[in-house]
Amino acid sequence: MEYESKNIVKKYQAQTFPYPSFLDIDYTKGSYIFDKKNKKYLDFVAGVSACSVGHANEKVIEAVKNQLDKYYHVMVYGEYIQEPQYKLAELLANHLPNKLSTSYFTNSGAEAIEGAIKLAKRITRKSEIISCWGSYHGSTHGALSVMGNEHYKANYRPLLPDCNKIIFNDINSINNITEKTAAVIMETVQGASGFIIASDNFLNILKNKCLETKTLIIFDEIQTGYGRLGSLFGFQQTNIIPDILCIAKGMGGGMPIGAFISSFENMNKLTHNPKLGHITTFGGHPVNCAASFATLNYIIDNNLMSQINAKEELFRKLLTHKKIIKINGKGLMLSIDLVNKKERDNLVENCMKDGLLLFYFLFNENSVRVTPPLTISNEEIKFGCEIILNNLEKL
Ligand SMILES: Cc1ncc(COP(=O)(O)O)c(C=O)c1O
Incomplete structure (x- = not known):
């Protein structure tokens, strides 16, 4: 089934990115995306900053x-x-x-x-x-x-x-x-x-x-x-x-x-x-x-804007690791700078396997995008950062 849908997409839907993840979406809720196999992904991308108030916001x-x-x-x-x-x-x-x-x-x-x-x-x-x-x-x-x-x-x-x-x-x-x-x-x-x-x-x-x-x-x-x-x-x-x-x-x-x-x-x-x-x-x-x-x-x-600074600080506090050169950005628009593209690709791919979605930047090959929904909870930030740290350890 998955094979079939991927092939239909490849054949009939114009693709401009040569290596899409082909995550097969079933439904979403809050900070999570669920695929057709009911695997749950914590979303630190939010549709490239678009899903600001969480998925399927009531x-x-x-x-x-x-x-x-x-x-x-x-x-x-x-x-x-x-x-x-x-x-x-x-x-x-x-x-x-x-x-x-x-x-x-x-x-x-x-x-x-x-x-x-x-x-x-x-x-x-x-x-x-x-x-x-x-x-x-x-x-x-x-x-x-x-x-x-x-x-x-x-x-x-x-x-x-x-x-x-x-x-x-x-x-x-x-x-x-x-x-x-x-x-x-x-x-x-x-x-x-x-x-x-x-x-x-x-x-x-x-x-x-x-x-x-x-x-x-x-x-x-x-x-x-x-x-x-x-x-x-x-x-x-x-x-x-x-x-x-x-x-x-x-x-x-x-x-x-x-x-x-x-x-x-x-x-x-x-x-x-x-x-x-x-x-x-x-x-x-x-x-x-x-x-x-x-x-x-x-x-x-929901006073979401007044919580952004604290959420940024939490990310910055948790994301300290010898593989991270620095964290760029502001608020919930953060990028994790790594040493090269290979480490970046490995981090994004391995985190996805572990149920955390991260993404790339168009002009910057060494950095990883972190733009969760503004509604992300502190627990979700901690959970996602743990996945990132575990995978940085394995790089
Ligand atoms: C800063 C900035 N300007 C313009 C655009 C273009 O917006 P759209 O993709 O809705 O055309 C984007 C999209 O990523 C963006 O990030």
């Missing part, structure tokens, strides 16, 4: 079911009043500064980035977009154009013109930002490079340079979003309020949704000249907006 399921019973798709985005959309937009506005009052909902993170790049050009009437080496912003053409890794771009060129780079956390390279630059797009914690935190000094100098050159700041908080760092978004722990905020992944609690967010005035630019400056059929799908609304309320009602 509040998310209730919201989705209620919305499904009322209506699901009715019309392309923005034409009709759909309660789940405006309630989510209002809730977000209530938790964000005035400068970020107005949301455009999308289907994914990459589409949020596409919208943000277009909006930045529209606001500034400039075309240069600067991003950071080591950044990941998604896999569509615009997002790929601002990706900070040539290996993943080379075979898809030509990409967008006028996309240039600065070095993340290198204050000298900030000089590449000039009057010609429409926007700088960056993550507050670089995901694909192994959870590298933007330094305060870098951000402060960048902010001043952007003010001086009339350059917008776009923060990609697609992976940090909805509380993973202990605040709703990463920028709330910095001195910068971005001009445009991109969110997705964890905001849906496991359902597909994204958004680019800016001021009312900025967003209004998409309404005229031409009208319909950004169009999506399914963006802001009411079922997914309802899921996102439930996710955000669940995080707030």
Whole structure:
């Protein structure tokens, strides 16, 4: 049976990763995934940071079911009043500064980035977009154009013109930002490079340079979003309020949704000249907006953000071993740095055999991703870290 399903997947489902684990999912609950043989896996990946409030979260399921019973798709985005959309937009506005009052909902993170790049050009009437080496912003053409890794771009060129780079956390390279630059797009914690935190000094100098050159700041908080760092978004722990905020992944609690967010005035630019400056059929799908609304309320009602620091500390305390070079990242966005790719692969594979799911980074071959649901308990953290330590011992 397993052999059969694997072969059907291989034959009919396009695969872009050559060595998938082919974990055959049966059902999920909380911090656990169960496979078709009823083997239980503690999930330290959370759908690559997407399942923020745990698997099969009751509040998310209730919201989705209620919305499904009322209506699901009715019309392309923005034409009709759909309660789940405006309630989510209002809730977000209530938790964000005035400068970020107005949301455009999308289907994914990459589409949020596409919208943000277009909006930045529209606001500034400039075309240069600067991003950071080591950044990941998604896999569509615009997002790929601002990706900070040539290996993943080379075979898809030509990409967008006028996309240039600065070095993340290198204050000298900030000089590449000039009057010609429409926007700088960056993550507050670089995901694909192994959870590298933007330094305060870098951000402060960048902010001043952007003010001086009339350059917008776009923060990609697609992976940090909805509380993973202990605040709703990463920028709330910095001195910068971005001009445009991109969110997705964890905001849906496991359902597909994204958004680019800016001021009312900025967003209004998409309404005229031409009208319909950004169009999506399914963006802001009411079922997914309802899921996102439930996710955000669940995080707030259960004080999940106030527990993140303590959970991070517990991970850091437990994950001390001679094979670990260091733990990068912040909050529940942590990476275990090992000495090489072989050790990393062995650790991920052996932990999986022992019922713990870990994962990789796109641009960093020596590190292991730890991004559990925000709802992970201290007991589960201890249990998972024990599996990691046992397997580090065997490396
Ligand atoms: C920081 C960041 N930006 C953008 C994206 C793209 O989001 P999506 O996969 O929903 O298109 C991701 C996804 O991993 C991400 O981590």
